[in-house]
Amino acid sequence: MWPPPPAPEPGSSPLSTESPENSCCCENSGLPGLMTTPSETRSSRMRVLGLGWRGPTGTEPGPGAQAAYRLRFRTCWLWLVGVPDTCLSMGLELYLDLLSASCRAVYIFARKNNIPFDFQFVDLLKGHHHSKEYIKINPLKKVPSLKDGKFVLSESVAILFYLCRKYSTPSHWYPPDLHTRARVDEFMAWQHTAIQMPMSRILWIKMLIPMITGEEVPDEKVEQMLAEVKNSMQLFEEKFLQDKMFISGDHISLADVVALVEMMQPMGGNYDVFLNSSKIAEWRMRVELAIGPSLFGEAHDRLMRLAEWDSSTLDPMVKERICELLQKFK
Protein backbone atom coordinates (compact mmCIF):
# COMPACT_ATOMS: atom_id res chain seq x y z
CA MET A 1 0.00 0.00 0.00
CA TRP A 2 1.28 3.48 -0.73
CA PRO A 3 1.96 5.65 1.18
CA PRO A 4 2.68 3.79 4.40
CA PRO A 5 -0.24 4.35 6.78
CA PRO A 6 0.39 6.44 9.88
CA ALA A 7 0.53 4.65 13.21
CA PRO A 8 -2.82 5.35 14.93
CA GLU A 9 -2.61 7.63 17.93
CA PRO A 10 -4.41 6.29 21.02
CA GLY A 11 -8.00 7.45 21.06
CA SER A 12 -7.83 9.01 17.62
CA SER A 13 -10.34 8.21 14.96
CA PRO A 14 -9.01 6.88 11.67
CA LEU A 15 -11.07 9.62 10.14
CA SER A 16 -9.25 12.32 12.03
CA THR A 17 -7.86 15.13 10.00
CA GLU A 18 -5.17 15.68 12.59
CA SER A 19 -2.89 12.78 11.59
CA PRO A 20 0.75 13.86 11.31
CA GLU A 21 0.97 12.01 7.98
CA ASN A 22 -1.57 14.43 6.79
CA SER A 23 -0.32 17.75 7.85
CA CYS A 24 0.50 20.11 5.07
CA CYS A 25 3.86 19.17 3.61
CA CYS A 26 4.98 22.71 4.13
CA GLU A 27 5.36 21.86 7.80
CA ASN A 28 6.99 18.47 7.28
CA SER A 29 9.42 19.34 4.59
CA GLY A 30 9.91 22.97 5.43
CA LEU A 31 8.84 23.97 1.93
CA PRO A 32 6.52 26.91 2.49
CA GLY A 33 3.30 27.35 0.61
CA LEU A 34 3.05 23.85 -0.83
CA MET A 35 0.21 21.49 -0.12
CA THR A 36 0.98 17.84 -0.43
CA THR A 37 -1.16 16.07 -2.96
CA PRO A 38 -3.68 14.08 -0.95
CA SER A 39 -2.38 10.60 -0.18
CA GLU A 40 -4.46 7.47 0.14
CA THR A 41 -4.64 7.64 3.92
CA ARG A 42 -8.14 7.70 5.31
CA SER A 43 -7.98 11.13 6.86
CA SER A 44 -6.76 12.73 3.68
CA ARG A 45 -9.59 11.06 1.78
CA MET A 46 -11.96 12.85 4.13
CA ARG A 47 -10.20 16.11 3.42
CA VAL A 48 -10.54 15.52 -0.29
CA LEU A 49 -14.23 14.96 0.11
CA GLY A 50 -14.73 17.91 2.41
CA LEU A 51 -12.52 20.50 0.82
CA GLY A 52 -11.54 21.64 -2.63
CA TRP A 53 -8.46 19.71 -3.76
CA ARG A 54 -5.44 21.82 -4.41
CA GLY A 55 -2.72 20.93 -6.86
CA PRO A 56 0.91 20.73 -5.78
CA THR A 57 1.36 24.49 -5.66
CA GLY A 58 -1.92 25.51 -4.04
CA THR A 59 -3.35 26.71 -7.35
CA GLU A 60 -6.50 25.52 -9.04
CA PRO A 61 -5.91 22.21 -10.75
CA GLY A 62 -6.01 22.10 -14.57
CA PRO A 63 -8.25 19.78 -16.58
CA GLY A 64 -5.98 16.73 -16.27
CA ALA A 65 -5.72 17.14 -12.54
CA GLN A 66 -9.44 17.67 -12.29
CA ALA A 67 -10.00 14.37 -14.06
CA ALA A 68 -7.64 12.76 -11.56
CA TYR A 69 -9.55 14.42 -8.73
CA ARG A 70 -12.86 13.09 -10.03
CA LEU A 71 -11.36 9.59 -10.10
CA ARG A 72 -10.11 10.02 -6.56
CA PHE A 73 -13.52 11.32 -5.44
CA ARG A 74 -15.14 8.21 -6.85
CA THR A 75 -12.62 5.93 -5.21
CA CYS A 76 -13.01 7.78 -1.89
CA TRP A 77 -16.77 7.28 -2.02
CA LEU A 78 -16.23 3.58 -2.63
CA TRP A 79 -13.85 3.50 0.33
CA LEU A 80 -16.41 5.21 2.56
CA VAL A 81 -19.01 2.58 1.74
CA GLY A 82 -16.59 -0.19 2.66
CA VAL A 83 -14.74 -1.26 -0.48
CA PRO A 84 -11.26 -2.48 0.65
CA ASP A 85 -8.19 -0.33 -0.06
CA THR A 86 -6.69 -2.78 -2.52
CA CYS A 87 -9.66 -2.43 -4.87
CA LEU A 88 -9.79 1.32 -4.78
CA SER A 89 -6.92 2.40 -6.97
CA MET A 90 -8.20 1.43 -10.37
CA GLY A 91 -6.64 4.03 -12.61
CA LEU A 92 -3.22 5.15 -13.59
CA GLU A 93 -0.91 6.09 -10.74
CA LEU A 94 2.22 8.15 -11.14
CA TYR A 95 4.74 8.12 -8.31
CA LEU A 96 6.49 11.47 -8.49
CA ASP A 97 8.50 14.15 -6.78
CA LEU A 98 8.60 17.27 -8.94
CA LEU A 99 12.05 18.05 -7.57
CA SER A 100 13.22 15.42 -10.06
CA ALA A 101 13.51 16.46 -13.71
CA SER A 102 12.36 13.06 -14.96
CA CYS A 103 9.22 13.36 -12.85
CA ARG A 104 8.49 16.80 -14.23
CA ALA A 105 8.70 15.49 -17.80
CA VAL A 106 6.15 12.78 -17.03
CA TYR A 107 3.91 15.15 -15.05
CA ILE A 108 3.89 17.83 -17.73
CA PHE A 109 3.22 15.31 -20.50
CA ALA A 110 0.36 13.62 -18.66
CA ARG A 111 -1.26 16.91 -17.65
CA LYS A 112 -0.82 18.50 -21.07
CA ASN A 113 -2.53 15.53 -22.67
CA ASN A 114 -5.32 15.36 -20.08
CA ILE A 115 -4.31 11.86 -19.08
CA PRO A 116 -6.12 11.13 -15.82
CA PHE A 117 -3.83 9.89 -13.07
CA ASP A 118 -3.40 9.70 -9.33
CA PHE A 119 -0.44 11.81 -8.23
CA GLN A 120 1.39 9.78 -5.60
CA PHE A 121 3.91 12.02 -3.90
CA VAL A 122 7.21 10.27 -3.09
CA ASP A 123 9.11 12.83 -1.06
CA LEU A 124 12.77 12.47 -2.01
CA LEU A 125 13.85 14.89 0.70
CA LYS A 126 12.26 12.63 3.28
CA GLY A 127 13.77 9.51 1.76
CA HIS A 128 10.41 8.01 0.83
CA HIS A 129 11.97 6.39 -2.22
CA HIS A 130 13.95 4.15 0.17
CA SER A 131 10.93 3.10 2.22
CA LYS A 132 9.87 -0.55 2.35
CA GLU A 133 6.54 0.39 0.83
CA TYR A 134 8.04 2.17 -2.14
CA ILE A 135 10.60 -0.56 -2.77
CA LYS A 136 7.65 -2.91 -3.31
CA ILE A 137 6.48 -0.62 -6.08
CA ASN A 138 9.90 0.09 -7.58
CA PRO A 139 12.84 -1.99 -6.33
CA LEU A 140 15.19 0.41 -8.15
CA LYS A 141 14.16 3.02 -5.52
CA LYS A 142 13.82 5.74 -8.10
CA VAL A 143 11.17 8.13 -9.31
CA PRO A 144 9.20 8.38 -11.49
CA SER A 145 7.27 5.12 -11.44
CA LEU A 146 4.03 4.30 -13.19
CA LYS A 147 1.46 1.84 -11.93
CA ASP A 148 -1.34 0.88 -14.29
CA GLY A 149 -3.38 -1.78 -12.58
CA LYS A 150 -0.81 -4.47 -11.84
CA PHE A 151 1.67 -3.18 -14.41
CA VAL A 152 4.54 -1.22 -12.88
CA LEU A 153 7.04 0.67 -15.00
CA SER A 154 10.10 2.73 -14.17
CA GLU A 155 12.34 5.01 -16.28
CA SER A 156 10.80 8.27 -17.47
CA VAL A 157 11.62 7.65 -21.14
CA ALA A 158 9.81 4.30 -21.04
CA ILE A 159 6.89 5.87 -19.16
CA LEU A 160 6.58 8.68 -21.70
CA PHE A 161 6.53 6.24 -24.63
CA TYR A 162 3.98 4.08 -22.80
CA LEU A 163 1.67 7.05 -22.17
CA CYS A 164 2.01 8.17 -25.80
CA ARG A 165 1.00 4.78 -27.08
CA LYS A 166 -1.71 3.91 -24.57
CA TYR A 167 -3.47 7.27 -24.76
CA SER A 168 -2.85 7.84 -28.49
CA THR A 169 -1.52 11.33 -27.91
CA PRO A 170 -1.12 13.70 -30.90
CA SER A 171 1.55 12.39 -33.25
CA HIS A 172 3.96 15.34 -32.93
CA TRP A 173 4.95 14.11 -29.46
CA TYR A 174 6.55 10.98 -30.95
CA PRO A 175 6.32 11.40 -34.73
CA PRO A 176 5.59 8.30 -36.81
CA ASP A 177 7.92 9.30 -39.67
CA LEU A 178 11.00 7.01 -39.56
CA HIS A 179 13.64 9.73 -39.64
CA THR A 180 11.84 12.19 -37.39
CA ARG A 181 11.17 9.51 -34.80
CA ALA A 182 14.82 8.50 -34.95
CA ARG A 183 15.79 12.09 -34.06
CA VAL A 184 13.63 11.92 -30.94
CA ASP A 185 15.09 8.50 -30.02
CA GLU A 186 18.59 9.84 -30.59
CA PHE A 187 18.11 12.70 -28.16
CA MET A 188 16.29 10.53 -25.60
CA ALA A 189 19.25 8.13 -25.59
CA TRP A 190 21.96 10.81 -25.53
CA GLN A 191 20.45 12.91 -22.76
CA HIS A 192 20.85 10.33 -19.97
CA THR A 193 24.58 10.88 -19.67
CA ALA A 194 25.06 14.15 -21.53
CA ILE A 195 22.31 16.30 -20.06
CA GLN A 196 20.46 14.71 -17.16
CA MET A 197 23.48 13.60 -15.16
CA PRO A 198 25.55 16.79 -15.45
CA MET A 199 22.55 19.10 -14.89
CA SER A 200 21.55 17.17 -11.79
CA ARG A 201 25.16 17.28 -10.53
CA ILE A 202 25.18 21.08 -10.80
CA LEU A 203 22.23 21.28 -8.42
CA TRP A 204 23.99 18.97 -6.00
CA ILE A 205 27.32 20.75 -6.03
CA LYS A 206 25.99 24.29 -6.05
CA MET A 207 23.12 23.90 -3.66
CA LEU A 208 22.31 20.61 -2.02
CA ILE A 209 25.72 19.47 -0.83
CA PRO A 210 26.73 22.82 0.71
CA MET A 211 23.26 23.23 2.21
CA ILE A 212 23.15 19.78 3.74
CA THR A 213 26.76 19.18 4.75
CA GLY A 214 27.81 22.78 5.34
CA GLU A 215 30.84 22.12 3.14
CA GLU A 216 31.65 23.31 -0.34
CA VAL A 217 32.69 20.96 -3.14
CA PRO A 218 36.33 21.66 -4.19
CA ASP A 219 36.59 24.41 -6.83
CA GLU A 220 38.39 22.15 -9.26
CA LYS A 221 35.51 19.68 -9.35
CA VAL A 222 32.97 22.47 -9.71
CA GLU A 223 34.88 23.93 -12.65
CA GLN A 224 35.13 20.52 -14.27
CA MET A 225 31.37 19.98 -14.01
CA LEU A 226 30.49 23.42 -15.27
CA ALA A 227 32.77 22.83 -18.26
CA GLU A 228 31.01 19.53 -18.93
CA VAL A 229 27.62 21.22 -18.87
CA LYS A 230 28.87 23.98 -21.18
CA ASN A 231 30.13 21.37 -23.61
CA SER A 232 26.82 19.51 -23.53
CA MET A 233 24.86 22.70 -24.16
CA GLN A 234 27.09 23.44 -27.13
CA LEU A 235 26.54 19.96 -28.57
CA PHE A 236 22.81 20.35 -27.94
CA GLU A 237 22.74 23.56 -29.94
CA GLU A 238 24.99 22.39 -32.77
CA LYS A 239 23.78 18.86 -33.24
CA PHE A 240 20.25 18.53 -31.82
CA LEU A 241 18.63 21.92 -32.14
CA GLN A 242 20.58 23.50 -35.03
CA ASP A 243 18.34 26.06 -36.75
CA LYS A 244 15.09 24.24 -36.11
CA MET A 245 12.18 25.42 -33.99
CA PHE A 246 12.25 22.22 -31.95
CA ILE A 247 14.50 19.17 -31.76
CA SER A 248 12.50 17.10 -34.26
CA GLY A 249 11.57 20.00 -36.55
CA ASP A 250 8.59 22.34 -36.53
CA HIS A 251 6.69 20.86 -33.63
CA ILE A 252 7.33 20.15 -29.99
CA SER A 253 8.03 16.51 -29.14
CA LEU A 254 8.90 14.44 -26.06
CA ALA A 255 12.54 15.31 -26.68
CA ASP A 256 11.96 19.02 -26.07
CA VAL A 257 10.07 18.44 -22.83
CA VAL A 258 12.75 16.10 -21.50
CA ALA A 259 15.53 18.47 -22.58
CA LEU A 260 14.02 21.54 -21.00
CA VAL A 261 13.03 20.07 -17.64
CA GLU A 262 16.56 18.74 -17.27
CA MET A 263 18.15 22.05 -18.20
CA MET A 264 15.95 23.70 -15.56
CA GLN A 265 17.48 21.56 -12.80
CA PRO A 266 20.43 23.88 -12.02
CA MET A 267 17.94 26.77 -11.63
CA GLY A 268 17.05 25.26 -8.30
CA GLY A 269 20.56 26.25 -7.28
CA ASN A 270 20.39 29.64 -9.01
CA TYR A 271 22.56 28.54 -11.91
CA ASP A 272 21.22 29.49 -15.33
CA VAL A 273 22.50 27.38 -18.23
CA PHE A 274 20.48 29.38 -20.76
CA LEU A 275 22.51 32.57 -20.49
CA ASN A 276 25.18 31.73 -23.05
CA SER A 277 23.04 31.02 -26.06
CA SER A 278 20.23 33.13 -27.46
CA LYS A 279 19.24 30.27 -29.74
CA ILE A 280 18.69 27.98 -26.76
CA ALA A 281 16.96 30.73 -24.80
CA GLU A 282 14.52 31.23 -27.68
CA TRP A 283 13.93 27.51 -27.98
CA ARG A 284 13.22 27.43 -24.24
CA MET A 285 10.54 30.11 -24.63
CA ARG A 286 8.93 28.21 -27.48
CA VAL A 287 8.82 24.99 -25.46
CA GLU A 288 7.39 26.73 -22.38
CA LEU A 289 4.74 28.38 -24.54
CA ALA A 290 3.84 25.10 -26.24
CA ILE A 291 3.52 23.37 -22.85
CA GLY A 292 1.65 26.30 -21.34
CA PRO A 293 3.34 28.75 -18.96
CA SER A 294 0.97 27.96 -16.10
CA LEU A 295 1.56 24.19 -16.25
CA PHE A 296 5.29 24.72 -16.71
CA GLY A 297 5.44 27.09 -13.74
CA GLU A 298 3.43 24.74 -11.57
CA ALA A 299 5.65 21.79 -12.42
CA HIS A 300 8.78 23.76 -11.49
CA ASP A 301 7.53 25.42 -8.35
CA ARG A 302 8.99 22.90 -5.89
CA LEU A 303 12.37 23.11 -7.60
CA MET A 304 12.40 26.89 -7.64
CA ARG A 305 11.63 27.03 -3.92
CA LEU A 306 14.38 24.61 -2.99
CA ALA A 307 16.51 27.44 -1.58
CA GLU A 308 13.79 28.07 1.01
CA TRP A 309 13.83 24.50 2.22
CA ASP A 310 14.74 23.84 5.83
CA SER A 311 17.42 21.18 5.43
CA SER A 312 17.23 20.22 9.11
CA THR A 313 14.11 18.24 8.22
CA LEU A 314 16.09 16.03 5.85
CA ASP A 315 15.81 12.31 6.47
CA PRO A 316 19.01 11.22 8.34
CA MET A 317 19.62 8.29 5.98
CA VAL A 318 19.45 10.60 2.99
CA LYS A 319 21.81 12.99 4.76
CA GLU A 320 24.30 10.19 5.33
CA ARG A 321 24.27 9.25 1.66
CA ILE A 322 24.83 12.85 0.69
CA CYS A 323 27.84 13.11 2.98
CA GLU A 324 29.22 9.96 1.33
CA LEU A 325 28.66 11.60 -2.04
CA LEU A 326 30.66 14.63 -0.94
CA GLN A 327 33.59 12.38 -0.06
CA LYS A 328 33.60 11.08 -3.64
CA PHE A 329 34.03 14.63 -4.91
CA LYS A 330 36.99 15.34 -2.68
Next chain:
Amino acid sequence: MGLELYLDLLSQPCRAIYIFAKKNRIPFEMHTVELLKGQHLSDAFAQVNPLKKVPALKDGDFTLAESVAILLYLTRKYKVADHWYPQDLQACARVDEYLAWQHTTLRRSCLRALWHKVMFPVFLGEPVSPEMLATTLAELDVTLQLLEDKFLQNKAFLIGPHVSLADLVAITELMHPVGAGCQVFEGRPKLAAWYRRVEAAVGEDLFREAHEVILKAKDSPPADPTIKQKLMPAVLAMIR
Protein backbone atom coordinates in the same frame (compact mmCIF):
# COMPACT_ATOMS: atom_id res chain seq x y z
CA MET B 1 24.86 4.32 -51.52
CA GLY B 2 23.14 1.90 -49.16
CA LEU B 3 23.19 1.67 -45.42
CA GLU B 4 26.57 2.40 -43.85
CA LEU B 5 27.48 1.53 -40.27
CA TYR B 6 30.48 3.14 -38.59
CA LEU B 7 31.62 0.70 -35.93
CA ASP B 8 34.48 -0.48 -33.79
CA LEU B 9 33.76 -3.89 -32.32
CA LEU B 10 35.81 -2.90 -29.31
CA SER B 11 32.75 -0.87 -28.29
CA GLN B 12 29.77 -2.58 -26.63
CA PRO B 13 27.01 -0.69 -28.45
CA CYS B 14 28.75 -1.34 -31.79
CA ARG B 15 28.66 -5.06 -31.11
CA ALA B 16 24.92 -4.95 -30.42
CA ILE B 17 24.30 -3.22 -33.75
CA TYR B 18 26.63 -5.51 -35.67
CA ILE B 19 24.95 -8.62 -34.32
CA PHE B 20 21.47 -7.20 -34.87
CA ALA B 21 22.13 -6.19 -38.47
CA LYS B 22 23.83 -9.48 -39.34
CA LYS B 23 21.24 -11.62 -37.58
CA ASN B 24 18.43 -9.88 -39.44
CA ARG B 25 20.32 -10.00 -42.76
CA ILE B 26 20.24 -6.22 -43.07
CA PRO B 27 22.68 -5.35 -45.85
CA PHE B 28 25.21 -2.73 -44.81
CA GLU B 29 28.64 -1.42 -45.59
CA MET B 30 30.89 -1.59 -42.56
CA HIS B 31 33.29 1.25 -41.87
CA THR B 32 35.70 0.45 -39.07
CA VAL B 33 36.51 3.48 -36.95
CA GLU B 34 39.46 2.46 -34.80
CA LEU B 35 38.95 3.94 -31.35
CA LEU B 36 42.42 3.04 -30.10
CA LYS B 37 43.91 5.04 -32.96
CA GLY B 38 41.69 8.02 -32.21
CA GLN B 39 39.92 7.82 -35.57
CA HIS B 40 36.61 8.80 -33.97
CA LEU B 41 38.14 12.19 -33.13
CA SER B 42 38.90 13.05 -36.77
CA ASP B 43 37.18 15.88 -38.66
CA ALA B 44 36.13 13.41 -41.35
CA PHE B 45 34.25 11.28 -38.86
CA ALA B 46 32.69 14.36 -37.27
CA GLN B 47 30.83 14.81 -40.59
CA VAL B 48 29.09 11.52 -39.89
CA ASN B 49 28.71 12.02 -36.16
CA PRO B 50 29.48 15.41 -34.59
CA LEU B 51 29.29 13.70 -31.18
CA LYS B 52 32.51 11.91 -32.24
CA LYS B 53 31.37 8.54 -31.02
CA VAL B 54 30.66 5.13 -32.43
CA PRO B 55 28.34 3.62 -33.46
CA ALA B 56 27.01 5.89 -36.18
CA LEU B 57 24.69 5.19 -39.07
CA LYS B 58 24.50 6.81 -42.49
CA ASP B 59 21.56 6.00 -44.72
CA GLY B 60 21.82 8.12 -47.83
CA ASP B 61 21.90 11.68 -46.47
CA PHE B 62 20.47 10.67 -43.14
CA THR B 63 22.96 10.25 -40.29
CA LEU B 64 22.15 8.92 -36.85
CA ALA B 65 24.04 8.49 -33.60
CA GLU B 66 23.24 6.58 -30.37
CA SER B 67 23.00 2.80 -30.48
CA VAL B 68 19.48 2.62 -29.02
CA ALA B 69 18.20 5.01 -31.69
CA ILE B 70 20.05 3.07 -34.39
CA LEU B 71 18.64 -0.27 -33.21
CA LEU B 72 15.10 1.14 -33.19
CA TYR B 73 15.64 2.67 -36.65
CA LEU B 74 16.82 -0.66 -38.08
CA THR B 75 13.95 -2.46 -36.32
CA ARG B 76 11.39 -0.20 -37.96
CA LYS B 77 12.96 0.26 -41.38
CA TYR B 78 13.66 -3.43 -41.98
CA LYS B 79 10.52 -4.71 -40.27
CA VAL B 80 12.29 -7.36 -38.23
CA ALA B 81 10.55 -10.11 -36.24
CA ASP B 82 8.22 -8.80 -33.54
CA HIS B 83 10.10 -10.30 -30.59
CA TRP B 84 12.98 -7.87 -30.99
CA TYR B 85 10.74 -4.89 -30.13
CA PRO B 86 7.22 -6.18 -29.52
CA GLN B 87 4.02 -4.46 -30.64
CA ASP B 88 2.42 -5.40 -27.33
CA LEU B 89 2.22 -2.24 -25.20
CA GLN B 90 3.59 -3.68 -21.97
CA ALA B 91 6.25 -5.90 -23.53
CA CYS B 92 7.50 -2.93 -25.54
CA ALA B 93 7.55 -0.81 -22.40
CA ARG B 94 9.76 -3.40 -20.71
CA VAL B 95 12.28 -3.18 -23.55
CA ASP B 96 12.18 0.63 -23.36
CA GLU B 97 12.65 0.44 -19.60
CA TYR B 98 15.76 -1.69 -19.90
CA LEU B 99 17.23 0.35 -22.75
CA ALA B 100 16.77 3.54 -20.70
CA TRP B 101 18.06 2.09 -17.43
CA GLN B 102 21.26 0.62 -18.78
CA HIS B 103 22.88 3.90 -19.95
CA THR B 104 23.95 5.05 -16.51
CA THR B 105 24.17 1.65 -14.83
CA LEU B 106 25.35 -1.48 -16.61
CA ARG B 107 26.96 0.45 -19.48
CA ARG B 108 28.90 2.57 -17.04
CA SER B 109 29.96 -0.29 -14.73
CA CYS B 110 31.10 -2.49 -17.61
CA LEU B 111 33.05 0.32 -19.25
CA ARG B 112 34.79 1.21 -16.01
CA ALA B 113 35.60 -2.44 -15.32
CA LEU B 114 37.33 -2.82 -18.68
CA TRP B 115 39.25 0.44 -18.46
CA HIS B 116 40.27 0.16 -14.84
CA LYS B 117 41.28 -3.50 -15.06
CA VAL B 118 42.89 -3.61 -18.48
CA MET B 119 42.89 -0.59 -20.73
CA PHE B 120 44.42 1.97 -18.36
CA PRO B 121 47.36 -0.20 -17.26
CA VAL B 122 47.92 -2.14 -20.51
CA PHE B 123 47.03 0.32 -23.25
CA LEU B 124 47.54 3.71 -21.65
CA GLY B 125 50.31 2.69 -19.26
CA GLU B 126 48.49 4.35 -16.37
CA PRO B 127 48.33 2.37 -13.15
CA VAL B 128 45.03 2.08 -11.35
CA SER B 129 45.05 1.82 -7.57
CA PRO B 130 43.78 -1.44 -6.06
CA GLU B 131 41.15 0.60 -4.14
CA MET B 132 39.81 2.18 -7.32
CA LEU B 133 39.67 -1.19 -9.06
CA ALA B 134 37.97 -2.79 -6.05
CA THR B 135 35.32 -0.04 -5.99
CA THR B 136 34.68 -0.44 -9.70
CA LEU B 137 34.32 -4.19 -9.45
CA ALA B 138 32.04 -3.85 -6.43
CA GLU B 139 29.83 -1.44 -8.42
CA LEU B 140 29.73 -3.94 -11.25
CA ASP B 141 28.66 -6.60 -8.80
CA VAL B 142 25.76 -4.49 -7.55
CA THR B 143 24.62 -3.76 -11.10
CA LEU B 144 24.79 -7.41 -12.10
CA GLN B 145 22.63 -8.26 -9.12
CA LEU B 146 20.07 -5.65 -10.20
CA LEU B 147 20.12 -7.07 -13.72
CA GLU B 148 19.32 -10.48 -12.33
CA ASP B 149 16.82 -9.49 -9.63
CA LYS B 150 14.88 -6.74 -11.31
CA PHE B 151 15.13 -7.47 -15.04
CA LEU B 152 15.81 -11.16 -15.59
CA GLN B 153 14.12 -12.65 -12.52
CA ASN B 154 12.91 -16.14 -13.50
CA LYS B 155 12.29 -15.43 -17.14
CA ALA B 156 14.07 -16.99 -20.09
CA PHE B 157 15.02 -13.57 -21.45
CA LEU B 158 14.98 -10.08 -19.98
CA ILE B 159 11.44 -9.23 -20.96
CA GLY B 160 9.86 -12.64 -21.37
CA PRO B 161 10.06 -15.88 -23.32
CA HIS B 162 11.82 -14.42 -26.38
CA VAL B 163 15.06 -12.61 -27.07
CA SER B 164 14.70 -8.86 -27.62
CA LEU B 165 16.83 -5.75 -28.12
CA ALA B 166 17.20 -5.60 -24.35
CA ASP B 167 19.05 -8.93 -24.21
CA LEU B 168 21.31 -7.98 -27.10
CA VAL B 169 22.28 -4.69 -25.52
CA ALA B 170 22.81 -6.33 -22.12
CA ILE B 171 24.88 -9.25 -23.32
CA THR B 172 27.23 -7.12 -25.37
CA GLU B 173 27.80 -4.93 -22.31
CA LEU B 174 28.65 -7.94 -20.15
CA MET B 175 31.29 -9.07 -22.60
CA HIS B 176 33.29 -5.96 -21.70
CA PRO B 177 34.24 -7.16 -18.20
CA VAL B 178 34.50 -10.70 -19.59
CA GLY B 179 37.07 -9.35 -22.05
CA ALA B 180 38.84 -7.78 -19.09
CA GLY B 181 39.05 -11.16 -17.38
CA CYS B 182 36.25 -10.64 -14.85
CA GLN B 183 34.29 -13.78 -13.97
CA VAL B 184 30.88 -12.16 -14.23
CA PHE B 185 28.98 -15.42 -14.39
CA GLU B 186 30.73 -17.08 -11.46
CA GLY B 187 28.24 -17.65 -8.67
CA ARG B 188 25.46 -16.47 -10.97
CA PRO B 189 23.97 -19.59 -12.55
CA LYS B 190 20.77 -17.75 -13.56
CA LEU B 191 22.71 -15.13 -15.47
CA ALA B 192 25.01 -17.79 -16.96
CA ALA B 193 22.00 -19.75 -18.23
CA TRP B 194 20.54 -16.57 -19.73
CA TYR B 195 23.86 -15.82 -21.41
CA ARG B 196 23.87 -19.23 -23.08
CA ARG B 197 20.29 -18.75 -24.24
CA VAL B 198 21.05 -15.34 -25.79
CA GLU B 199 24.18 -16.70 -27.48
CA ALA B 200 22.10 -19.58 -28.92
CA ALA B 201 19.34 -17.19 -30.06
CA VAL B 202 21.86 -14.95 -31.81
CA GLY B 203 23.93 -17.83 -33.19
CA GLU B 204 27.23 -18.91 -31.67
CA ASP B 205 29.31 -18.15 -34.78
CA LEU B 206 27.97 -14.63 -35.12
CA PHE B 207 28.38 -14.06 -31.38
CA ARG B 208 31.98 -15.23 -31.47
CA GLU B 209 32.76 -13.12 -34.53
CA ALA B 210 31.34 -9.98 -32.93
CA HIS B 211 33.39 -10.53 -29.76
CA GLU B 212 36.79 -11.42 -31.25
CA VAL B 213 38.12 -7.90 -30.71
CA ILE B 214 37.02 -7.42 -27.09
CA LEU B 215 38.29 -10.83 -26.07
CA LYS B 216 41.75 -9.74 -27.21
CA ALA B 217 41.60 -6.40 -25.37
CA LYS B 218 44.17 -7.55 -22.79
CA ASP B 219 46.67 -8.01 -25.62
CA SER B 220 46.38 -4.41 -26.86
CA PRO B 221 49.81 -2.98 -27.59
CA PRO B 222 50.61 0.13 -25.53
CA ALA B 223 49.53 3.42 -27.10
CA ASP B 224 52.22 5.73 -28.36
CA PRO B 225 52.48 9.06 -26.48
CA THR B 226 50.72 11.13 -29.20
CA ILE B 227 47.73 8.84 -29.27
CA LYS B 228 47.67 8.66 -25.49
CA GLN B 229 47.57 12.43 -25.21
CA LYS B 230 44.86 12.62 -27.83
CA LEU B 231 42.66 9.97 -26.21
CA MET B 232 43.05 10.77 -22.51
CA PRO B 233 40.50 13.60 -22.14
CA ALA B 234 37.80 11.67 -24.02
CA VAL B 235 38.52 8.49 -22.06
CA LEU B 236 38.38 10.30 -18.72
CA ALA B 237 35.11 11.97 -19.68
CA MET B 238 33.68 8.65 -20.82
CA ILE B 239 34.35 6.78 -17.60
CA ARG B 240 33.71 9.51 -15.08
